[in-house]
Amino acid sequence: xxxxxxxxxxxxxxxxxxxxxxxxxxxxxxxxxxxxxxxxxxxxxxxxxxxxxxxxxxxxxxxxxxxxxxxxxxxxxxxxxxxxxxxxxxxxxxxxxxxxxxxxxxxxxxxxxxxxxxxxxxxxxxxxxxxxxxxxxxxxxxxxxxxxxxxxxxxxxxxxxxxxxxxxxxxxxxxxxxxxxxxxxxxxxxxxxxxxxxxxxxxxxxxxxxxxxxxxxxxxxxxxxxxxxxxxxxxxxxxxxxxxxxxxxxxxxxxxxxxxxxxxxxxxxxxxxxxxxxxxxxxxxxxxxxxxxxxxxxxxxxxxxxxxxxxxxxxxxxxxxxxxxxxxxxxxxxxxxxxxxxxxxxxxxxxxxxxxxxxxxxxxxxxxxxxxxxxxxxxxxxxxxxxxxxxxxxxxxxxxxxxxxxxxxxxxxxxxxxxxxxxxxxxxxxxxxxxxxxxxxxxxxxxxxxxxxxxxxxxxxxxxxxxxxxxxxxxxxxxxxxxxxxxxxxxxxxxxxxxxxxxxxxxxxxxxxxxxxxx
Amino acid sequence: xxxxxxxxxxxxxxxxxxxxxxxxxxxxxxxxxxxxxxxxxxxxxxxxxxxxxxxxxxxxxxxxxxxxxxxxxxxxxxxxxxxxxxxxxxxxxxxxxxxxxxxxxxxxxxxxxxxxxxxxxxxxxxxxxxxxxxxxxxxxxxxxxxxxxxxxxxxxxxxxxxxxxxxxxxxxxxxxxxxxxxxxxxxxxxxxxxxxxxxxxxxxxxxxxxxxxxxxxxxxxxxxxxxxxx
Numbered sequence: 001x002x003x004x005x006x007x008x009x010x011x012x013x014x015x016x017x018x019x020x021x022x023x024x025x026x027x028x029x030x031x032x033x034x035x036x037x038x039x040x041x042x043x044x045x046x047x048x049x050x051x052x053x054x055x056x057x058x059x060x061x062x063x064x065x066x067x068x069x070x071x072x073x074x075x076x077x078x079x080x081x082x083x084x085x086x087x088x089x090x091x092x093x094x095x096x097x098x099x100x101x102x103x104x105x106x107x108x109x110x111x112x113x114x115x116x117x118x119x120x121x122x123x124x125x126x127x128x129x130x131x132x133x134x135x136x137x138x139x140x141x142x143x144x145x146x147x148x149x150x151x152x153x154x155x156x157x158x159x160x161x162x163x164x165x166x167x168x169x170x171x172x173x174x175x176x177x178x179x180x181x182x183x184x185x186x187x188x189x190x191x192x193x194x195x196x197x198x199x200x201x202x203x204x205x206x207x208x209x210x211x212x213x214x215x216x217x218x219x220x221x222x223x224x225x226x227x228x229x230x231x232x233x234x235x236x237x238x239x240x241x242x243x244x245x246x247x248x249x250x251x252x253x254x255x256x257x258x259x260x261x262x263x264x265x266x267x268x269x270x271x272x273x274x275x276x277x278x279x280x281x282x283x284x285x286x287x288x289x290x291x292x293x294x295x296x297x298x299x300x301x302x303x304x305x306x307x308x309x310x311x312x313x314x315x316x317x318x319x320x321x322x323x324x325x326x327x328x329x330x331x332x333x334x335x336x337x338x339x340x341x342x343x344x345x346x347x348x349x350x351x352x353x354x355x356x357x358x359x360x361x362x363x364x365x366x367x368x369x370x371x372x373x374x375x376x377x378x379x380x381x382x383x384x385x386x387x388x389x390x391x392x393x394x395x396x397x398x399x400x401x402x403x404x405x406x407x408x409x410x411x412x413x414x415x416x417x418x419x420x421x422x423x424x425x426x427x428x429x430x431x432x433x434x435x436x437x438x439x440x441x442x443x444x445x446x447x448x449x450x451x452x453x454x455x456x457x458x459x460x461x462x463x464x465x466x467x468x469x470x471x472x473x474x475x476x477x478x479x480x481x482x483x484x485x486x487x488x489x490x491x492x493x494x495x496x497x498x499x500x501x502x503x504x505x506x507x508x509x510x511x512x513x514x515x516x517x518x519x
Numbered sequence: 520x521x522x523x524x525x526x527x528x529x530x531x532x533x534x535x536x537x538x539x540x541x542x543x544x545x546x547x548x549x550x551x552x553x554x555x556x557x558x559x560x561x562x563x564x565x566x567x568x569x570x571x572x573x574x575x576x577x578x579x580x581x582x583x584x585x586x587x588x589x590x591x592x593x594x595x596x597x598x599x600x601x602x603x604x605x606x607x608x609x610x611x612x613x614x615x616x617x618x619x620x621x622x623x624x625x626x627x628x629x630x631x632x633x634x635x636x637x638x639x640x641x642x643x644x645x646x647x648x649x650x651x652x653x654x655x656x657x658x659x660x661x662x663x664x665x666x667x668x669x670x671x672x673x674x675x676x677x678x679x680x681x682x683x684x685x686x687x688x689x690x691x692x693x694x695x696x697x698x699x700x701x702x703x704x705x706x707x708x709x710x711x712x713x714x715x716x717x718x719x720x721x722x723x724x725x726x727x728x729x730x731x732x733x734x735x736x737x738x739x740x741x742x743x744x745x746x747x748x749x
Contacts, residue, residue, distance in 0.1 A: 297622060297642045298645055301623075301624075301640070301642040301643050301646040302645075302646035302649055305643070305646055306650050356653060384652060384653075403652050405648055405649055407642060407645040408536075408641065409536065410644045410645055411620060411639050411641045411644055411645075412536045412537045412540075413667075414639045414644055415594070415618060416536075416540045416541065417674075418618055418637045418639065419541065419590050419592065419618060421675075421676045422676075423676050423730050424676045424703075425637075426714050427674075427714055427732050428662070437716060437719065438718060438719075442655050442657045442658050465720045466718060467701065467703075467717060467718050469734070470661065472657045479657065481735070482701055484696075494657050496658055496661065498703070498718055499718040500716075500719065
């Protein structure tokens, strides 16, 4: 009966949207570093920890008001306890496991055993509770137990909790983790030498040295000496003891330099990776950004002219290490990765941000592959691909590219215009390069609501020295050239104007008002 | 035979478009190449006037019968060669109009120093295009249509001929919208030889010999051209 009820309960949880959404949200806050609001949660927890430790230090010499004590014992502890429980809760999922095993059992015509998934989940939760971070969390709750004053020192475990909320410390530990083997070997060697030297000095000097009364004293001396700290409270008095000292001092120096070199080398190995991860994390916080694949002449030119407009909202992905170094040297934000790999593009925040990807490598095949890769990850990624010919452009469009750029075609057309229509070429060149004399710019009525409902005549463009070239209709997105003066702007229309930079900016300012953006 | 020549230095598949389009213009198109492969390719593609010479030899260049108002287009795939050729052509024919293709700001600068009248930087125009695509998609689409030979829209340069109905009329007094064309700007010979955008706020007058740049449908543009008597 109970088993049936529990199974039904598991199914209820499995289908409950509210429950699953809540769990997902909790998991985002606690674990998902890409989640936008996680950083606020982290900052809040860090502040709680700092306040708690500050109270501990202040308390040593001063009496604290009751409300501070109340804050420390109840509020901070309650929040820490809730966090601890929430972490255990989101660690794994009981109902999914029950539903899965129930389905399997039904499929195989076997008897369903509720204990099996429950045991699995409990084991998972217990193993989580035994992990160092979970133990720190638990110990950080203990200081609230006032009858035992000694437990106050556990407030310091709250400092360890900081590790959870600060990425750089985690990364530091991660780097050390990669040299686990070397560090463990050294630790083993350290323990071995300390113990051997400790025993040796104990045997040699226990009787003749007043300061060495136990094996613990001997081990303490050995560790202080090998670490080259040398307090001097215990020092050898016999020749044998001094020989042991000399030996472990030399070993100690060698070992310290070895540890330093291991840590430094692991950092230099991981530094680029860490920096690159930082860049990706930084860009993922932006609402819209650009991924530029390939660092060649075209990317260089693009960034030289427009980098200031994108500020920190772009990242270059380049396969060739030399080119990456070159880009970094130029001051651009580049990472050494292969943009055609799924996991490389997938680590960008394509769900919540407006991402534009420029496939600008000098290989058509690579550009098409990158386009396909990006579109496979998310249809929302806007892809502009470079191609060398019309045939390739067609393939790029088939692969899902939203726009295609053909450098040689554009240059050919410009060259042709420069020969056949030189006056027009100058005009177009000025317009194309956005010179201040004449710009072709568009004014979107969604962001400039005040012009909706007004006729072109009423906009008094001529007075402002603006030329209406046409508009893109909100209804069917068709471009209407040379609109009549009586045409009334509708919401969603995009008006195309030509004029000096100042005129256009003035016009935009006059009619600026953001309306509801239609999906 | 036309009076003006266009010499295209360098030929390959990528430059086929420009050669084909130039062929349609009232110009004598002459392709000049310095390697056998390009020569064969050009012949295969059906171009009649193809010259195969050593482009580093000034004497051979002098023999090309280039006139002062001819167009010299340097599109060699080797950019060292392109700069060298521009320099040679400029020293031999100082008055000729030299157009060159560049692939970097450094080459552009060198081509400018070598004497090219107009330089098109392959990547700069593309970089601009990408930027415009992102920020002004409607404007970019229009420009693309204006440039593509298959489209009904285009830019046109029209010179005001003698006896034109436009002669002595103030720009502000003329209604272009009636003709469904838009005046982008003009060269007012009376004032200067500089191009003036119609939005620059100057009061200009149309006179014989002025050059107008208009955009519109090809048909409307032709009708307008006929209207002003050009």
